[in-house]
Amino acid sequence: MKKIIIALLVLSVFAGCNNKNDKTEGFPPYKITEFSTDSTVEAITYEEYLKEKRKIDKYNKIILKEEYTKKQQEGTGIKAFTDLARKKKLHYEFNYLGIKISEEEQFNFIQGKNIHSAIKRNPIFKNPQTGKFDKARVQPFIDKISQNKNDEPYFVWKYQLNQITENLLKDKYESLLSSSFFPTDIYANWIKELNKKEAAIHLAALPYTNFNDSVVLTEEDYKTYYEKHKSNYKIYEQRYLKAAYIPTQIHKHFHEKEYKTFDRLLKSEESFEKIASMTPYLKRYSSYYYENTIPQELKSFFENGKPGDIYGPYFANNSYRAIKFVSIKTIPDKAWAHHILLKQSNEAEAKNIKQQIENQISKDKPFIDIAKQLSNKNPDKYEWGDTEWFRYAKMAQDFSDSTFGNTPGEIVLAKTQYGWHIINIKKHDKKRKRYFFTGLYRPLTASKEDMEATLQEATTFAHSIENPENFEDKAANNNYIIEEYEAHAFNVQVNELNNSKKVYNWAFNAQEGAISDGYKIGNKIYVFKIESIGGPGTLPLHAAKHTIEYYVRRGKTKEYIKNKYNLMKLNKKPIEESTEKLNMEEFNITGINFNQSTLANVGSEPKAIGLAVTLSQGEQTKLLFGSEHLFSLRKLSEQNKKSIRNPMIKKKQVWQTQLNNGKYNLVFDINDRMSVNFARKQDSYFLLPKYKDTLTDNPELSAQMFRAEQAFRNQNYVDALNGTKDYKGFKELTKSKPSKQRRIAALYAGLSALQLKKYDQTLRYLKSINLNDRFFSVIALGAQGDALSQQGKYAEALKKYKEAISIRANFMLAPRYILKMTAIYIKKKEYDQALKYLKIINEQYPQSIVSRNIEKYIGHVEYFAKKTSILANH
Numbered sequence: 001m002k003k004i005i006i007a008l009l010v011l012s013v014f015a016g017c018n019n020k021n022d023k024t025e026g027f028p029p030y031k032i033t034e035f036s037t038d039s040t041v042e043a044i045t046y047e048e049y050l051k052e053k054r055k056i057d058k059y060n061k062i063i064l065k066e067e068y069t070k071k072q073q074e075g076t077g078i079k080a081f082t083d084l085a086r087k088k089k090l091h092y093e094f095n096y097l098g099i100k101i102s103e104e105e106q107f108n109f110i111q112g113k114n115i116h117s118a119i120k121r122n123p124i125f126k127n128p129q130t131g132k133f134d135k136a137r138v139q140p141f142i143d144k145i146s147q148n149k150n151d152e153p154y155f156v157w158k159y160q161l162n163q164i165t166e167n168l169l170k171d172k173y174e175s176l177l178s179s180s181f182f183p184t185d186i187y188a189n190w191i192k193e194l195n196k197k198e199a200a201i202h203l204a205a206l207p208y209t210n211f212n213d214s215v216v217l218t219e220e221d222y223k224t225y226y227e228k229h230k231s232n233y234k235i236y237e238q239r240y241l242k243a244a245y246i247p248t249q250i251h252k253h254f255h256e257k258e259y260k261t262f263d264r265l266l267k268s269e270e271s272f273e274k275i276a277s278m279t280p281y282l283k284r285y286s287s288y289y290y291e292n293t294i295p296q297e298l299k300s301f302f303e304n305g306k307p308g309d310i311y312g313p314y315f316a317n318n319s320y321r322a323i324k325f326v327s328i329k330t331i332p333d334k335a336w337a338h339h340i341l342l343k344q345s346n347e348a349e350a351k352n353i354k355q356q357i358e359n360q361i362s363k364d365k366p367f368i369d370i371a372k373q374l375s376n377k378n379p380d381k382y383e384w385g386d387t388e389w390f391r392y393a394k395m396a397q398d399f400s401d402s403t404f405g406n407t408p409g410e411i412v413l414a415k416t417q418y419g420w421h422i423i424n425i426k427k428h429d430k431k432r433k434r435y436f437f438t439g440l441y442r443p444l445t446a447s448k449e450d451m452e453a454t455l456q457e458a459t460t461f462a463h464s465i466e467n468p469e470n471f472e473d474k475a476a477n478n479n480y481i482i483e484e485y486e487a488h489a490f491n492v493q494v495n496e497l498n499n500s501k502k503v504y505n506w507a508f509n510a511q512e513g514a515i516s517d518g519y520k521i522g523n524k525i526y527v528f529k530i531e532s533i534g535g536p537g538t539l540p541l542h543a544a545k546h547t548i549e550y551y552v553r554r555g556k557t558k559e560y561i562k563n564k565y566n567l568m569k570l571n572k573k574p575i576e577e578s579t580e581k582l583n584m585e586e587f588n589i590t591g592i593n594f595n596q597s598t599l600a601n602v603g604s605e606p607k608a609i610g611l612a613v614t615l616s617q618g619e620q621t622k623l624l625f626g627s628e629h630l631f632s633l634r635k636l637s638e639q640n641k642k643s644i645r646n647p648m649i650k651k652k653q654v655w656q657t658q659l660n661n662g663k664y665n666l667v668f669d670i671n672d673r674m675s676v677n678f679a680r681k682q683d684s685y686f687l688l689p690k691y692k693d694t695l696t697d698n699p700e701l702s703a704q705m706f707r708a709e710q711a712f713r714n715q716n717y718v719d720a721l722n723g724t725k726d727y728k729g730f731k732e733l734t735k736s737k738p739s740k741q742r743r744i745a746a747l748y749a750g751l752s753a754l755q756l757k758k759y760d761q762t763l764r765y766l767k768s769i770n771l772n773d774r775f776f777s778v779i780a781l782g783a784q785g786d787a788l789s790q791q792g793k794y795a796e797a798l799k800k801y802k803e804a805i806s807i808r809a810n811f812m813l814a815p816r817y818i819l820k821m822t823a824i825y826i827k828k829k830e831y832d833q834a835l836k837y838l839k840i841i842n843e844q845y846p847q848s849i850v851s852r853n854i855e856k857y858i859g860h861v862e863y864f865a866k867k868t869s870i871l872a873n874h
Helices: 046-067 072-099 104-111 135-147 154-178 185-195 219-232 256-266 273-280 296-302 347-362 367-377 396-404 450-462 468-477 501-507 541-565 577-583 608-610 647-658 664-673 699-713 717-722 740-755 759-767 776-790 794-807 814-827 831-844 851-867
Strands: 008-010 031-034 039-042 197-207 238-246 283-290 310-316 317-333 334-342 382-386 412-417 419-428 431-443 481-488 515-521 524-534 585-592 627-642 684-690
Touching: 039 046, 039 072, 046 072, 046 154, 072 664, 072 684, 072 740, 104 135, 104 699, 135 154, 154 647, 154 699, 154 740, 154 851, 185 334, 185 647, 185 776, 185 814, 197 608, 219 334, 219 541, 238 310, 238 450, 238 468, 238 501, 238 541, 256 310, 256 317, 273 283, 273 431, 296 310, 296 317, 334 347, 334 367, 334 396, 347 367, 347 412, 347 419, 367 382, 367 412, 367 419, 367 759, 396 412, 396 419, 450 515, 450 524, 450 647, 468 481, 468 524, 481 501, 481 524, 501 515, 608 627, 608 851, 699 717, 717 740, 740 776, 759 776, 776 794, 776 814, 794 814, 814 831, 814 851, 831 851
Parallel strands: none
Antiparallel strands: 008 031, 039 684, 197 585, 197 627, 238 481, 238 524, 283 431, 310 317, 317 431, 334 382, 334 419, 412 419, 515 524
16 A cells, blocks of 8 residues: 655754743744655745735735725735645646646637636626627737736736636546546445335434443543544644733722712712612622621721711722621521412411411421422412522522521511512521621723733733743732633634734744733733644644544443443343343334434434344344444334435535535645744745656647547536547547646546446556556546446456555545445445445544444444344344
8 A cells, every 4th residue: 555654744942931032033943854755845935925915915905995804814814825735735736647728728718719707707808789798809908908017907817817727727627536426336226225215113222421420531541542543633733822811900090080989979968879870880789797707998897887887989809899887687607498489479368378387387297398288289379498508698688587587496477579488497507797788889990001000910920930831830829810722823813812913923933831921812911821832743632632532432431331231241131121221211213214314312323224224124233332322223114215316416416515615625634734834934844745757748738638628527528538520539639649648638538438338448548547646546446446346347346446445545535435345245245344344434534424424334234244243132
């Protein structure tokens, strides 16, 4: 198997630098210093990046004018970089394959027989009389703007032509990918057979989430899973940040105006209670102090004052406050009561019912039993309750006053917003003196001066840190809150932190361990530390944890269930007895077909769906582990679906959507780890596979091909292959001397012949070429497998499919060919081989769309491969 060996990206950094040198000149960039002979290094220079950005900015300013906002301009930086990276990667493939746009083809789409739709839509070329596109206006326009190539019209025209050219190149590439979709008869019939039935089942299910509290994940659990799957978690350059949030301190000397307003209100003749309603800025509250909790500033006021006295304004908790002394009470710390709430009642009725309850109370019939009896008999009118121990402030004031102010054993009344309560006081805790008061407070909003003072406090804190390892301890000593953030390449600010562009730029220009000065972000002040630098490559374990936790927990939960309940022993017992012991939920579910991805009332359980359509009527499975549940199912019945839509139509739509959305580009990102340094104003690097190739371009052949390519893109495979009286087809074009264009013509010819069901021609054309790229090296072999499968040569087809999936790891193509292999193995009744390859999709291609429901296929095939371990009493 040919593999691209991922390069070792070496970063030379100095650890442990603090804020004094956090903007080090000559920050060492990521350099790709070691890589395999199968790879080559590509660069995006900072000058290239700036040139691309300026070009996009210029075009948008011309077209959008004042509508081109500052936010859009910031996004241009990311677009410029990603466009450059994608263009370089795609052009690397185009150049290897020999996919070109010749001068003849460019003339054709500008003013020839096949003018591009974007040019036809340009209002400049509309005939003023007819209002329609006029080809005769194109050349005069080009001649006119070409007289001054520095003017805006020429720039816009060239920009748009470049866009059309880029899109045409991608269209050629994508049409080859699209035409590789070919459902072999054996595969299509297998899928059709799976989709033609509807099943009804009885399902017993036990969700893994039931055991979340029983399963504790350890660092070793995470590490074990991570080491096995870390190749799935590739990243670009990142910064992992620790942030000390410095709460904004209000300084009263910056708020004298608010103090004077509050003081003036207190000295007015209005009552203390009414003052709160005179301004929206004042809030009212009630509370109390114990003797030992009175603030030092208020001690003299409470100890020497009397109820009715007022104190204030004074400064506390970032607000100005005033309090009115209400009373002194010696009451318990806590109380316990039973009560009954009388819904929609009045005082007289409450007193009457209270008297009745008192008359009924006896040693054998306590208050709580009478309350429950009344509530059960007439729940719309009565509701009983047991408070257990509670503090004074927990309940409504009247309820607490009645409970705390009377003696345990008494039955008392209280009126709250819920209605009348009859309360039986059970117990009191120890009593203490309390000073009750009513308060007014005026919250203060941080002023500009407050923010500046807090920012200075933050910077002083940052400069006090000599060793970055003490960052969190020092923050905790100052009661600062520690938060965690990430800054990713291809962004302009820190994740989940709006308006943080300055921090982002600092982070990408500082070294590991660096401590920032204070930063104001919104209305908050932070000091940041670069906890670690994530180089391009694999997501580090500490950052991957939140991503992999679901899978780690699921795996450990399965082990927990297996060990706790001894599944081997349980599966030897009658299944009804086992499901009852596990307290499993049971459902009858109808209308199950293979095409669905969830089960009613259960959710995602693809393996159960695969088994449901495969089991014979009356068969019962053992307890099996699924994606989300331990389950067992019994097939109740099955019937043929009334109408069956060709499932291949849906599969082709999915494939086409992936191409249209550019999902195939993700294949390039799997191996091409990129170092993104444009925030540091440095060059960036990424790896490309080194394709071994001795062929050269043939410009003359390239100029002859575009008509046949156009027919191919329009799925006119007959003309593409055979040509017309106006142009040569690929059959004729493959007869030229060896070149990149002859090779790609043979690929076009082979795929055209496959779509036309000319399988001998498919094999002849595709066997004649040797490709080494990421997609078509796989497709050339896989399409041969398709042709051989159609000819009934299954052993040879399997051999070609295996070559296809081994030549390059391609998560878009390999799973498709593995499913075709599975169909052949099922036809040959080699179920163990079918199962072996299906599991490869799960293990090696988790990113693929096929992997999302691969458990359905595994459940279906396991029935035949492992029937004795699947079925109960078998």
